[in-house]
Amino acid sequence: MDWDEGPEVGGESGPYFQMERLSIYKEWAERLISQKKAYRCYCTKEVLDQQRQALKAKDPKANFRYPRTCRDRTDQPDAPYVVRFATPTEGSVTYVDKVFGEVTTPNHAQQDFVLIRSDGVPLYNFGAVVDDASMGITLVARGRDHMVNTPPQIMLYEALGSKLPEFAHLPMMLAPSGEKLGKRHGTVSVTEYRDQGYSPAGVLNYLVRFGWSHGDQEVFSIPQLIEAFNWEACGKGDGKFDSKKFLAIQHEHLKSQALTADKEYGERVTTFLGARGLHTLSKSDVQNAIFTVRERSRTFVEAADGLDFYFRDPPTMDASAQSKFLTSANASNLRSLAATLEPVSTWTEQELDSRVHAWLAERQLQIKDIAQPARVALTGRTASPGLFQVMFVLGKARSLERLAHGASLGESALHAMPHKG
RNA sequence: GGCCCCAUCGUCUAGCGGUUAGGACACUGGCCUCUCACGUCGGUAACAUGGGUUCAAGUCCCAUUGGGGUCACCA
Numbered sequence: 001m002d003w004d005e006g007p008e009v010g011g012e013s014g015p016y017f018q019m020e021r022l023s024i025y026k027e028w029a030e031r032l033i034s035q036k037k038a039y040r041c042y043c044t045k046e047v048l049d050q051q052r053q054a055l056k057a058k059d060p061k062a063n064f065r066y067p068r069t070c071r072d073r074t075d076q077p078d079a080p081y082v083v084r085f086a087t088p089t090e091g092s093v094t095y096v097d098k099v100f101g102e103v104t105t106p107n108h109a110q111q112d113f114v115l116i117r118s119d120g121v122p123l124y125n126f127g128a129v130v131d132d133a134s135m136g137i138t139l140v141a142r143g144r145d146h147m148v149n150t151p152p153q154i155m156l157y158e159a160l161g162s163k164l165p166e167f168a169h170l171p172m173m174l175a176p177s178g179e180k181l182g183k184r185h186g187t188v189s190v191t192e193y194r195d196q197g198y199s200p201a202g203v204l205n206y207l208v209r210f211g212w213s214h215g216d217q218e219v220f221s222i223p224q225l226i227e228a229f230n231w232e233a234c235g236k237g238d239g240k241f242d243s244k245k246f247l248a249i250q251h252e253h254l255k256s257q258a259l260t261a262d263k264e265y266g267e268r269v270t271t272f273l274g275a276r277g278l279h280t281l282s283k284s285d286v287q288n289a290i291f292t293v294r295e296r297s298r299t300f301v302e303a304a305d306g307l308d309f310y311f312r313d314p315p316t317m318d319a320s321a322q323s324k325f326l327t328s329a330n331a332s333n334l335r336s337l338a339a340t341l342e343p344v345s346t347w348t349e350q351e352l353d354s355r356v357h358a359w360l361a362e363r364q365l366q367i368k369d370i371a372q373p374a375r376v377a378l379t380g381r382t383a384s385p386g387l388f389q390v391m392f393v394l395g396k397a398r399s400l401e402r403l404a405h406g407a408s409l410g411e412s413a414l415h416a417m418p419h420k421g
Numbered sequence: 422g423g424c425c426c427c428a429u430c431g432u433c434u435a436g437c438g439g440u441u442a443g444g445a446c447a448c449u450g451g452c453c454u455c456u457c458a459c460g461u462c463g464g465u466a467a468c469a470u471g472g473g474u475u476c477a478a479g480u481c482c483c484a485u486u487g488g489g490g491u492c493a494c495c496a
Binding site: 041044045048049052059060061062063064065080082100103104105106108109110111113114116117118119121123124125127128143144145146147148149150151169171172174176178179180206209210211212213215216217218219235236237238239240241242244245246247248249255293294295296297306366367368369370371372374375376381382383384385386387388 | 422423424425426427428431432433434435443444445446447455456457458459460488489490491492493494495496
């Protein structure tokens, strides 16, 4: 999110920190008191808590409300006090939510809520309204859990004589189980997803598309999101988080150059390559390898894993892959393949493809016969991008070197393997 | 419990009186294929229930049920 103004970027509506605005809240509250729209309450928290508990003891389902003890008192004892709002007992508040439409709440559901604590710090509803009113906020968009705060806040705007902002409440994202999403349901903060290699635009895409729709379109760039978003197409029902779909959206973003340009892809994946101990990589080397992992990586962490063998010499060798494919039987083919590629001067995918196929035809072999052994020699793994892509990215020298090394591992396996048959 | 809000495939959703109820993820069958993927063709799968209104209801109204939010000198 980009801020128009605020503590980090400055602006005209400061100060922005609540503790620096205390005098403002006090001033606005005093105005309300002088207009009899608010009053000083000297009831202590302890007394109120007692009353609350006493009522609960008598009737567990009862609803405790501040009994308005101090509402009409005229004296001003020398004692700590809170400022309470004199809530109307009759009538109701109606507002038009940009998502939910008209919402009406009866005033008898409210109580004389506290505006300012005895230590001078405002409570949320009052602080938010004073801040928004004094800073010229025109739209309040927040989660549905704030919907109950809206009527009291509207009362405050009106009591303060301030212009009402628009309100938009959004449905909530629940855990897959249907309960409120929380820490115990795994990752819930966007910064943690960044650390797990998720694309920021992909995260935004999933989040915005959750509870909002634009026809059948599922994948959006950030500019497209800004262009297409509208309150009318927001749903009203709560939803459940789906990590699989989230990952699928990530995949779409990492696959597409339009959504994640090579430059960004390279920068992000480089930090995860660094986390794997692969430092001092050349930017262009990383850039040149990206195209081979794009469609196989859903996150930058997966991409870093897929890119690892390009930058590690020798590549980490998977033990079972080695014993299965780098055998004495395959060693001679690997040697022969390396020898065939030795004279190749134009080291391109296309050239490698035709050279290898010519060699296969000559030796009456299928690509299947050599693919896995060569793959393991080249990458240390049984799953990788296409062979010719891998060799192209690796370059001639390192490709031949790895092929030869794979062959010698196979030859030495001759001595280690006899009892295995 | 009071007040408020919500309800279409397992999940995210399209639908705004007449649809074979569409798409995506997931699951699944085939094709493609040097592995893993990608891609591609197909399949399973939903209108919570009951009343109305109407020639006609997933779409409008009411009730029920179910789910969620919130009830502080927290935010």
